[in-house]
Amino acid sequence: MQRLLLNLLALTALLAGGALYAQDSDGAGNADAEGDQEESGDAGKKIYKVRDEDGTVTFTDEAPKDRDSEEVELQQGNSMRMESVPAPSRPEPEKKEEEIAYKIEVTSPENDGVLRHPTEPVPVQYNVKPALKSGHKVQLLHNGKILEGEALKWPIRGQHQVSVRVVDADGNVVSKSEPNTFFVHRPSKQLPYGP
Numbered sequence: 001m002q003r004l005l006l007n008l009l010a011l012t013a014l015l016a017g018g019a020l021y022a023q024d025s026d027g028a029g030n031a032d033a034e035g036d037q038e039e040s041g042d043a044g045k046k047i048y049k050v051r052d053e054d055g056t057v058t059f060t061d062e063a064p065k066d067r068d069s070e071e072v073e074l075q076q077g078n079s080m081r082m083e084s085v086p087a088p089s090r091p092e093p094e095k096k097e098e099e100i101a102y103k104i105e106v107t108s109p110e111n112d113g114v115l116r117h118p119t120e121p122v123p124v125q126y127n128v129k130p131a132l133k134s135g136h137k138v139q140l141l142h143n144g145k146i147l148e149g150e151a152l153k154w155p156i157r158g159q160h161q162v163s164v165r166v167v168d169a170d171g172n173v174v175s176k177s178e179p180n181t182f183f184v185h186r187p188s189k190q191l192p193y194g195p
Helices: 002-015 033-039
Strands: 047-051 057-060 069-072 103-108 114-116 125-129 137-142 145-147 158-167 173-176 180-185
Touching (some): 103 158, 125 137
Antiparallel strands (some): 047 057, 047 069, 137 145, 137 158
Protein backbone atom coordinates (compact mmCIF):
# COMPACT_ATOMS: atom_id res chain seq x y z
CA MET A 1 0.00 0.00 0.00
CA GLN A 2 2.81 2.39 0.91
CA ARG A 3 4.56 1.62 -2.33
CA LEU A 4 1.41 2.39 -4.29
CA LEU A 5 1.16 5.77 -2.59
CA LEU A 6 4.77 6.56 -3.48
CA ASN A 7 4.08 5.68 -7.09
CA LEU A 8 1.02 7.91 -7.12
CA LEU A 9 3.08 10.77 -5.74
CA ALA A 10 5.64 10.24 -8.47
CA LEU A 11 2.89 10.31 -11.10
CA THR A 12 1.53 13.50 -9.60
CA ALA A 13 4.97 15.11 -9.87
CA LEU A 14 5.17 14.07 -13.52
CA LEU A 15 1.72 15.43 -14.27
CA ALA A 16 2.75 18.72 -12.72
CA GLY A 17 5.53 19.13 -15.26
CA GLY A 18 8.31 17.13 -13.61
CA ALA A 19 10.13 14.32 -15.40
CA LEU A 20 11.61 11.05 -14.29
CA TYR A 21 14.91 10.12 -15.74
CA ALA A 22 15.77 6.55 -16.51
CA GLN A 23 18.59 5.23 -14.43
CA ASP A 24 21.56 3.78 -16.20
CA SER A 25 23.01 0.40 -15.39
CA ASP A 26 25.12 1.64 -12.47
CA GLY A 27 22.04 3.22 -10.82
CA ALA A 28 23.57 6.70 -10.82
CA GLY A 29 20.55 8.22 -12.49
CA ASN A 30 22.59 9.90 -15.25
CA ALA A 31 21.73 9.37 -18.86
CA ASP A 32 24.43 9.59 -21.49
CA ALA A 33 24.71 12.68 -23.67
CA GLU A 34 23.37 10.88 -26.76
CA GLY A 35 20.32 9.64 -24.87
CA ASP A 36 19.71 13.14 -23.57
CA GLN A 37 19.69 14.53 -27.07
CA GLU A 38 17.38 11.82 -28.40
CA GLU A 39 14.86 11.99 -25.59
CA SER A 40 14.99 15.70 -24.75
CA GLY A 41 12.02 16.40 -27.01
CA ASP A 42 9.96 13.59 -25.49
CA ALA A 43 11.04 13.87 -21.85
CA GLY A 44 8.05 14.03 -19.57
CA LYS A 45 5.55 13.46 -22.39
CA LYS A 46 4.96 9.71 -22.06
CA ILE A 47 4.18 7.82 -18.86
CA TYR A 48 3.84 4.06 -18.62
CA LYS A 49 1.88 2.01 -16.12
CA VAL A 50 3.62 -1.25 -15.19
CA ARG A 51 2.28 -4.08 -13.02
CA ASP A 52 4.78 -6.60 -11.55
CA GLU A 53 4.20 -10.24 -10.52
CA ASP A 54 2.86 -9.20 -7.11
CA GLY A 55 0.28 -6.92 -8.72
CA THR A 56 2.08 -3.77 -7.61
CA VAL A 57 1.55 -0.89 -10.03
CA THR A 58 4.40 1.50 -10.84
CA PHE A 59 4.65 4.41 -13.22
CA THR A 60 7.69 5.21 -15.30
CA ASP A 61 8.66 7.36 -18.27
CA GLU A 62 10.44 4.46 -20.01
CA ALA A 63 8.58 1.40 -21.26
CA PRO A 64 10.15 -1.72 -19.72
CA LYS A 65 11.33 -4.37 -22.21
CA ASP A 66 10.87 -7.40 -19.93
CA ARG A 67 7.16 -6.94 -19.12
CA ASP A 68 3.97 -5.51 -20.51
CA SER A 69 3.18 -1.88 -19.90
CA GLU A 70 0.32 0.45 -20.67
CA GLU A 71 0.81 4.04 -21.82
CA VAL A 72 -1.04 6.54 -19.64
CA GLU A 73 -2.74 9.38 -21.48
CA LEU A 74 -1.86 12.62 -19.81
CA GLN A 75 -4.42 15.36 -19.79
CA GLN A 76 -3.44 18.92 -20.42
CA GLY A 77 -3.43 20.77 -17.11
CA ASN A 78 -5.77 23.70 -16.69
CA SER A 79 -4.13 27.04 -16.23
CA MET A 80 -5.63 30.42 -15.68
CA ARG A 81 -3.96 33.75 -15.78
CA MET A 82 -4.85 35.85 -12.80
CA GLU A 83 -5.59 39.41 -13.71
CA SER A 84 -5.15 42.11 -11.17
CA VAL A 85 -8.45 43.35 -9.87
CA PRO A 86 -8.58 46.95 -8.74
CA ALA A 87 -9.45 47.39 -5.11
CA PRO A 88 -13.02 48.62 -4.62
CA SER A 89 -13.19 52.31 -4.04
CA ARG A 90 -14.33 53.27 -0.58
CA PRO A 91 -16.56 56.26 -0.11
CA GLU A 92 -14.80 59.11 1.58
CA PRO A 93 -15.91 59.57 5.17
CA GLU A 94 -18.15 62.52 5.72
CA LYS A 95 -16.23 65.49 6.91
CA LYS A 96 -17.42 66.51 10.31
CA GLU A 97 -17.99 70.15 10.84
CA GLU A 98 -14.98 71.55 12.60
CA GLU A 99 -15.89 72.33 16.18
CA ILE A 100 -15.11 75.80 17.41
CA ALA A 101 -14.79 76.56 21.10
CA TYR A 102 -16.03 80.12 21.39
CA LYS A 103 -15.08 82.15 24.43
CA ILE A 104 -18.20 84.11 25.41
CA GLU A 105 -18.48 86.60 28.21
CA VAL A 106 -21.36 88.87 29.25
CA THR A 107 -19.89 92.29 30.12
CA SER A 108 -23.10 94.17 30.95
CA PRO A 109 -25.19 94.08 33.09
CA GLU A 110 -22.39 93.16 35.50
CA ASN A 111 -22.61 89.96 37.52
CA ASP A 112 -24.02 90.73 41.02
CA GLY A 113 -24.70 94.30 39.87
CA VAL A 114 -27.72 96.42 40.84
CA LEU A 115 -29.71 98.56 38.43
CA ARG A 116 -31.58 101.31 40.25
CA HIS A 117 -34.91 102.21 38.76
CA PRO A 118 -33.90 101.97 35.07
CA THR A 119 -36.07 104.20 32.87
CA GLU A 120 -34.67 102.98 29.55
CA PRO A 121 -34.21 99.49 28.06
CA VAL A 122 -31.08 97.82 29.53
CA PRO A 123 -28.63 96.75 26.81
CA VAL A 124 -26.92 93.36 27.11
CA GLN A 125 -23.29 93.59 26.06
CA TYR A 126 -20.96 90.66 25.45
CA ASN A 127 -17.70 89.52 23.86
CA VAL A 128 -17.37 86.48 21.56
CA LYS A 129 -13.98 85.19 20.38
CA PRO A 130 -13.06 84.14 17.74
CA ALA A 131 -15.30 85.74 15.11
CA LEU A 132 -18.46 83.77 14.33
CA LYS A 133 -18.19 81.07 11.71
CA SER A 134 -20.54 81.26 8.73
CA GLY A 135 -23.96 79.88 9.71
CA HIS A 136 -23.44 80.55 13.42
CA LYS A 137 -25.36 83.22 15.28
CA VAL A 138 -25.65 84.66 18.77
CA GLN A 139 -28.71 84.27 20.99
CA LEU A 140 -29.30 86.25 24.17
CA LEU A 141 -31.20 84.64 27.03
CA HIS A 142 -33.07 86.47 29.80
CA ASN A 143 -34.06 84.24 32.68
CA GLY A 144 -33.59 81.19 30.43
CA LYS A 145 -35.78 82.49 27.56
CA ILE A 146 -34.52 83.73 24.20
CA LEU A 147 -34.49 87.51 24.16
CA GLU A 148 -35.66 89.37 21.09
CA GLY A 149 -33.16 92.08 20.30
CA GLU A 150 -30.19 92.90 22.48
CA ALA A 151 -31.78 94.84 25.36
CA LEU A 152 -34.03 94.15 28.35
CA LYS A 153 -37.13 96.22 27.93
CA TRP A 154 -37.87 97.87 31.28
CA PRO A 155 -37.14 94.88 33.54
CA ILE A 156 -39.28 94.54 36.64
CA ARG A 157 -37.78 94.71 40.14
CA GLY A 158 -36.03 91.67 41.50
CA GLN A 159 -33.36 89.17 40.39
CA HIS A 160 -32.51 88.61 36.70
CA GLN A 161 -30.12 86.40 34.75
CA VAL A 162 -28.69 87.01 31.30
CA SER A 163 -26.47 84.74 29.23
CA VAL A 164 -25.27 84.43 25.66
CA ARG A 165 -24.93 81.36 23.46
CA VAL A 166 -23.84 80.60 19.91
CA VAL A 167 -25.99 78.27 17.79
CA ASP A 168 -25.38 76.69 14.40
CA ALA A 169 -27.66 76.81 11.35
CA ASP A 170 -29.75 73.92 12.76
CA GLY A 171 -30.23 75.63 16.12
CA ASN A 172 -27.79 73.38 17.97
CA VAL A 173 -25.90 75.09 20.78
CA VAL A 174 -22.19 75.34 19.95
CA SER A 175 -20.97 77.36 22.96
CA LYS A 176 -22.52 79.35 25.80
CA SER A 177 -21.47 81.81 28.47
CA GLU A 178 -21.83 81.63 32.20
CA PRO A 179 -24.98 83.50 33.27
CA ASN A 180 -24.66 86.94 34.83
CA THR A 181 -27.03 87.51 37.77
CA PHE A 182 -28.06 91.08 38.57
CA PHE A 183 -30.81 92.88 40.45
CA VAL A 184 -33.25 95.59 39.49
CA HIS A 185 -34.14 97.98 42.33
CA ARG A 186 -37.26 100.06 42.18
CA PRO A 187 -38.21 102.04 45.27
CA SER A 188 -41.91 101.38 44.79
CA LYS A 189 -44.15 99.28 42.62
CA GLN A 190 -46.19 102.44 42.18
CA LEU A 191 -43.42 104.21 40.29
CA PRO A 192 -44.03 104.02 36.55
CA TYR A 193 -41.51 102.36 34.27
CA GLY A 194 -41.46 101.80 30.57
CA PRO A 195 -42.72 104.13 27.85
